[in-house]
Amino acid sequence: MDKLTLFDHVFKPKVITLENGHQVLKKRSRKPLILLVLLVVMWVSFVVTGFDLDLIIKRGGQFFVILRKIFNPDFSYYKKVVNPLLDTVKMSLLGTILGCLTAFPVAILASSNINRNRIILVTIRFILSVIRSVPTLIIASIFALIFGLGTFAGMVSIAIFTLGIVSKMLFESIEVIDMGPFEAMISYGCNQFRAFWAACLPQILPTYLAQCLYCFEINIRAAAILGYVGAGGIGILISERIGWRDYNGLGTVLLSLFMLVLCIDQLSGYLRSKLS
Amino acid sequence: MIEFINASKTYPNGVKGLKNVNLTIDQGEFVAVIGLSGAGKSTLIRTVNRMHDVTGGQVIVDGVDVMTLKGKSLRKFRRKIGMIFQSFNLISRSTVIRNVLASNVPDLPWYRVLLGLYKKEQEMDALAALDKVGILEKAYTRCDQLSGGQQQRVALARTLNQKPSIILADEPVASLDPIMADVVMSDFKRINEELKITIILNIHHVDLALKYATRVIGIRSGEIVYDGPSSEVTKEILNEVYSGKEIPELAKG
Amino acid sequence: MEHILNMYNKRPNTKWIKLLVTAIIISLVIYSASGVTYKGIAAKGSDVAFGIMYGLTHPDVSIIFNFTKEGVPYLLAQTAAIAVLGTIFGAVLAIPFSFLCSKKIVGKYVAFVFQAIVLLIRTIPSVVWALVWIRVTGPGPFCGVVTQSICSIGMISKMFVTAIDDIDTGILESLDACGCTTFQKIRYGILPQLSSSFISTTIYRFDINLKDATVLGIVGAGGIGAVLQQSISSRRWTIVGAFLLSLIVAVLVIEYFSTRIRKKLARGQ
The missing domain is CATH 1.10.3720.10 (MetI-like)
Incomplete structure (x- = not known):
């Protein structure tokens, strides 16, 4: 059995009991926690960088105007x-x-x-x-x-x-x-x-x-x-x-x-x- | 002549490699050292050219106490002792001839070492050494394209090119198949007889040791338990060397 | 003796090749030295060198613990935020690109076109992309995010393509045998094979993007780079020291963790 980390002490592993009485510990998945942390980090990043999708939609065409000139050396x-x-x-x-x-x-x-x-x-x-x-x-x-x-x-x-x-x-x-x-x-x-x-x-x-x-x-x-x-x-x-x-x-x-x-x-x- | 006088060796972790070894090996002898793994075979061989230090007693080679040597004098002393390793220790990416020539490196001027340049005489000598072990035609191939047996013969040629008076071989045939092991052992024998070079090798294959060596030294947990001609080795002696354990037939190679 | 001499004469002659290579290298050095001229140390150049040394040994501590928008923590966080978003968007955009680059999936011709596009993205330095995007979005961190989203596509999709080409198709057959639909085959046959190498590549790219975000700042795309560059050119060495030291620490710490996570992923946990 792997060592239990801090995470496993907070979210106790699930005990699965088989019909013959043997027990297996199933650790809780860390994916929800990782996903949550990632979402928070992304939200903070959106705020800090002043992310503005409108700007891209409105002025994105400008990029292709420049790109067209670049490809016309x-x-x-x-x-x-x-x-x-x-x-x-x-x-x-x-x-x-x-x-x-x-x-x-x-x-x-x-x-x-x-x-x-x-x-x-x-x-x-x-x-x-x-x-x-x-x-x-x-x-x-x-x-x-x-x-x-x-x-x-x-x-x-x-x-x-x-x-x-x-x-x-x-x-x-x-x-x-x-x-x-x-x-x-x-x-x-x-x-x-x-x-x-x-x-x-x-x-x-x-x-x-x-x-x-x-x-x-x-x-x-x-x-x-x-x-x-x-x-x-x-x-x-x-x-x-x-x-x-x-x-x-x-x-x-x-x-x-x-x-x-x-x-x-x-x-x-x-x-x-x-x-x- | 090699003399061990009350030589003992204790490793830093307290393990005793050698205990009060007394031994005299004359020039031109062919000595096989047998014993279990960890009995002190390697330690015995490696104290001769001081790849390992003895911690008590003396090892005297040709009248020189090896423990008194250091720096330049030790390197000069090592030049007349050849050494062969279980894993060949060749530079596998280089050609055969360059591996043989590498034994000249201690004597070359520094700029030749830096540029890897060798004189024509040296190259001819190296080719002659390869010829002695019978792989002259492989001189300009890369080492990693040779079989294990051929590689060990390149290592042997490298040592011969050093013109040593003693060759130490640490498990020279342990990585070879039985047929190649026999060929390499007969090379050792021939070199011993033709060039009168002292050969000390440790070996796990008792039958090969008895077949080729003139003298057998049995060693058990750092102590010599048998020292005599190979013709007089009996089953009882082998049992004593191998701590009373019967040697399984397979282990004899 | 004769056969030894014969063998000696048969030795491969590498002397000319060695001489040729040496000659080429030496002439390359001489040629390139012609373009690089040492004009001596610039006026006050030694002051700059000593200033940097002084700044690194006497960093302005107050700015390191200044939690306003001018302080090190906020600017570092902004740089990291640019890298986070740039990497995530880059990775998401790279997924369709990498499937379109894989000969296994779309065939030779389509793959070739998209490989050329990816090569183009990789070859043009990110700073150039940033300079172009500034014209569109104006200077600021948002420009950095957009630039990195584009630039990351290049490297990430190159690594993804390798992962996709290594897919074991035997599993798809066995799922077929179980009667799976196409969607189920992708979900249970392909994704589990790709996810760990995708994540590993993305984390690696985050490492690179963090350093790159600093560089983008220099050309005006937000983060710590702009302020660092300004304090270098205005020679406020204690501030330069504070910024450089905190940047180095941040990069080293993140590199350490990213290497650990990637090692864990490679060992399969």
Whole structure:
């Protein structure tokens, strides 16, 4: 019999007695309670966000007017898109590489099977989850103030964001590798570092590279909006076009972004399938 | 020569691995250690290259008390002792040859370790080691495509490539089927005879131990209860080693 | 000796591939470095860095316990409310989408069209969607809700489709054998198989939406983001510290619970 929780003490389980006298406890379903909590939360959310269905019904058509303009891109605007788009690629590429390179030693220090020092381990993992919990756009707007407007601030924020994600994915995969070869290398007279390099690296390298590529895919999407807070790239154009209500131009920007993301996803997906 | 003088080992949780073991093993012997699981077979083998520490007494290998070694001198000492594991401990994603070459890692300059570059002579030596265990043709295949027996022979080649004077084998055939186990044991025998390498292995298959080893050490709860030539092992001795329990026929493999 | 040499000569030659890959990576780095120029730290840039440090270590505590509409609790609750509604509406909208995306149910061509739509939704960053919706609804939390309802469709339906494609159709046969109607087959044969993975995906998306709602705030879609962005640009570091710390704590706490619930769902309780 499962342990009775607080819920079961408040709502006593139903006792079912079979004809032969055996008894079974049937716990009360939690579904009504969960549903009730959910309804209350939703009602509060409706009030707090000022939900207004009328507005959507009345002005929803406006969205499709904009959408129609977006899907009718102004191709003459194309020339102005190329450079910022390449900037976005460049800064996310460099940011990804920098972030992935730093993520590697950090992830090793954050793996419980390599690093036996609990204090360092917990500290690093905590810092990593803090990094992951701050939205990229906030990080970028802080760095845009520190390094001035431009791609450098964008690159730094992407590198930090990458560090957070890749380190986490990497230490999770380091923790499940086979430590047998490591033991063998130690028995042959290697020090800890050489044993790790020779025995563990070949096991994690393909996973690590796949994770870097995956992160690059995410970063391209993330980098596209960093321009909004002044961190360079195509984001500047996006906010500028919307500000001027030039939705045809916006369409061009979004279309080229879409094509770029599609190409990079395909390429990276192909490379990742090669790695596994 | 390996000497155990009153060697004992107590684990941090109070379990006694070895109790006052006295033992001398000469260069070139083929020793099989038998006993129940948990009797201290692994502990005995692993104290020789100090993968485990003894807590009392001495273990002397070629005139050196292993407990006095540390850091660099310990690593240098370990280089002349090969070790084979039950689960092979190969890097399964790498090729066979790279696994064999890995035993060179302690001696390489750091940049070669970082880049994974080996000299041509080293690669030739590794191929020669693979040839000795008869799987030269698998040199450039990935380890995870080999059978268990082949993988254990790769591990053996990796150890040979180290040019050791002693090979320690911790349950080398426990994960293999009976036929492969026999093949791997005969490899050990051949290497022992041709290269005069001391081989100490622990093994659950009594018949294989008696067939190939020249000397058998029976161990029961940390104490040596039999030490003598394999030809003189009788049923009574085995009963004593295995705590008076009859060995079921199946367990003999 | 000869057969060893033979084997050595037969070794696969990976040197050129390795060199090529290295060359490609190095040239990519050099190429992308051309677009990213370090212009030194901006005027007062170091002040900003120290200001952030100061703010994080000396957060304005009064604002954390300020329960009016300007305080941290209300704004965090508003951000969470945006994420709650955005996730729920997104999940509900995703259900028809995911059935329409499943080749198993609607056939190849219809599935392809809807998969393209889902891909389009996923590729366009949520901030862009928010900027467009602001033109319709005006700035404020409601814009955030609408945006997230749309954006969540992309990821949620992608995960739903996988769950739908994994359905075990054997159960439908056995229900058929019991003489069930189509409605009964869906209710007792399909829903029980899908519900736990649907709920799990939705909770996971809620995690993402909570962070995303902060970002949407920056562009004017309500919640904590707008105020945070304003205090960063007006350099009121103690307030920035208070907002950032409470945001981090809130995200970490919710992430912890959502991971626990999802683990429970995966183990089947």
